Amino acid sequence: MNKRAFLKSLAFTSLASSASFKALSKTVEAYAHIPASELASDEDFWEKIRAGYRLKPDYINLENGYYCFIPQETLEAYIAWIREINYQGSWYFRTVQWENKDKTAARLANLFGGTPDEIAITRNATESLDTIISGYPWGKGDEAIFAHQDYGSIQNMFELVSRRYGVVNKIVDVPLHPKSDEEIVKAYEDAITPKTKLIMVSHMINITGQILPVKKICSMAKRYGVEVMLDGAHCIAHFDFKIDELGCDYYACSLHKWLSVPLGAGLLYVKKDKISKIWPLMAPYELDHPNIKNLNHTGTHPVATDLAINNAIDYYEKIGSKRKEERLRYLQFYWSDKVRDIPGIMVNTPSDHERSCGIANVGISGMDPGEMAKILMNKYKIYTVGINYAGVVGCRITPNIYTTPTELDVLVKALQEMAKSI
Known part of the structure; x- marks a missing residue:
C-alpha cells in the first residue's frame, strides 16, 4: 500500500464518517438557531448529548477535572485507530507517523492559537511544564515566582531546579475571592526583582476553578523583562480563548481533560523566539531542530492517541466552543x-x-x-x-x-x- 492509499484508508475510520457522529450532527443542527447562552439550560438538547456517553449508574460523577472520559463516538474511533496501527505495524511508524502528528499539531494551533511550529503534542500538562522548567537556562541566584495554589508536582520541579542550579523560588498567594484583577496582578508584581527570570501562573487554579487575569499578568511581566509560563491544564476546550493572544511565552495543557482526548495527550506552546533557549528534557531524534520538535521527542509512543486528537476535535467543534x-x-x-x-x-x-x-x-x-x-x-x-x-x-x-x-x-x-x- 502506498502512502496516499494508506492516508485514504485512515479516513474511513474518522469520527466524521461514523453513523453516531452523523446523528450528533443532526441534533446540533436542529438547535443551531438557539443562542449558546439560552441553549445552556435547554435540557432536551443536553439529554441528547448525554446519550452519547456511557455513564456508570453507581454514582453521580462530579470529578471530571482529573479526567474527562470520552464520549462513545470518540471512543469507537480511538479503538479503530488502535486496530489500524496494530495492522500497519512498523510501516506506519516509518512512513506517515510524523506527517500525521504534524497535521494534528497544526489543527490544534489553528483552533487554540499559535503557529504549527510553536505547538507540540506531549503526554500531559505536567510533561509540558517540566520541559520548560527543567530546560530553562537557569543561573545561580536566578529567581522564579509561582503561587501556593499551583499544582504540587510542578512546584516540586521548581524545587528540583533550585537544588540543582541554586534558583531562588518566591511563592505568592492568590486570594480566593479577589476584589479586582489588579489585586492578583499586584501579588505577582510585588515578588519581582531584577533577578526574576520566569513566572508561572495557573490560567485556571485547579483546586478552585478560579480563572486568573493572565493577559494582565503577562503584560505586567513584560514591562520588567520577565517571561511567563501558563499552566492551562484545565483550560483548553473548557472556555474560549487563543493562546497566542494571552501574551505568554509558554503554555501547557492536558488534552485528556476538557478536550476529552484519550489518556496520554497534552499540549505545549512555546513562542517561536523562545524555542532555542530551552534545553530538551529528552534528546531529540535529530539534534538542533529549528522548531519545537527539538523539545518533543519521547521515543516510540502510542500514536493512536495522537490520531484520536482529531476525533476529539471533531466532536468539540460539532458541539461548539x-x-x-x-x-x-x-x-x-x-x-x-x-x-x-x-x-x-x-x-x-x-x-x-x-x-x-x-x-x-x-x-x-x-x-x-x-x-x-x-x-x-x-x-x-x-x-x-x-x-x-x-x-x-x-x-x-x-x-x-x-x-x-x-x-x-x-x-x-x-x-x-x-x-x-x-
Whole structure:
C-alpha cells in the first residue's frame, strides 16, 4: 500500500464518517438557531448529548477535572485507530507517523492559537511544564515566582531546579475571592526583582476553578523583562480563548481533560523566539531542530492517541466552543449560587461569572474535606475529591456537559443537610 492509499484508508475510520457522529450532527443542527447562552439550560438538547456517553449508574460523577472520559463516538474511533496501527505495524511508524502528528499539531494551533511550529503534542500538562522548567537556562541566584495554589508536582520541579542550579523560588498567594484583577496582578508584581527570570501562573487554579487575569499578568511581566509560563491544564476546550493572544511565552495543557482526548495527550506552546533557549528534557531524534520538535521527542509512543486528537476535535467543534463553555458555566453556577449564602457552607470560588467556568470548590465549616468527600459518596452517591491545600478546604466539584441539573440538585440537598449536621 502506498502512502496516499494508506492516508485514504485512515479516513474511513474518522469520527466524521461514523453513523453516531452523523446523528450528533443532526441534533446540533436542529438547535443551531438557539443562542449558546439560552441553549445552556435547554435540557432536551443536553439529554441528547448525554446519550452519547456511557455513564456508570453507581454514582453521580462530579470529578471530571482529573479526567474527562470520552464520549462513545470518540471512543469507537480511538479503538479503530488502535486496530489500524496494530495492522500497519512498523510501516506506519516509518512512513506517515510524523506527517500525521504534524497535521494534528497544526489543527490544534489553528483552533487554540499559535503557529504549527510553536505547538507540540506531549503526554500531559505536567510533561509540558517540566520541559520548560527543567530546560530553562537557569543561573545561580536566578529567581522564579509561582503561587501556593499551583499544582504540587510542578512546584516540586521548581524545587528540583533550585537544588540543582541554586534558583531562588518566591511563592505568592492568590486570594480566593479577589476584589479586582489588579489585586492578583499586584501579588505577582510585588515578588519581582531584577533577578526574576520566569513566572508561572495557573490560567485556571485547579483546586478552585478560579480563572486568573493572565493577559494582565503577562503584560505586567513584560514591562520588567520577565517571561511567563501558563499552566492551562484545565483550560483548553473548557472556555474560549487563543493562546497566542494571552501574551505568554509558554503554555501547557492536558488534552485528556476538557478536550476529552484519550489518556496520554497534552499540549505545549512555546513562542517561536523562545524555542532555542530551552534545553530538551529528552534528546531529540535529530539534534538542533529549528522548531519545537527539538523539545518533543519521547521515543516510540502510542500514536493512536495522537490520531484520536482529531476525533476529539471533531466532536468539540460539532458541539461548539461557546455552547460548551456556556453549558459548563451554567452548571457550576446552577448549584453554587444555591448554596453560597447558606450558613456553614463555604464556596471557595469567586461568584463573578468571568472568574470561573465549570469548576468550583465547596466546603462545610468544621468538616475535613476527606470526610466530606466520603460522606458525599457513601450517603449521597456523589463522587468528588476532597482538597485541603494552600488555604483551600473543601471538595472540588467538576461536572461535565452530560451532567444534569437534577444530579446537581442531589448535591445541593446533600450540602444543605451536611451543613445542618455540623
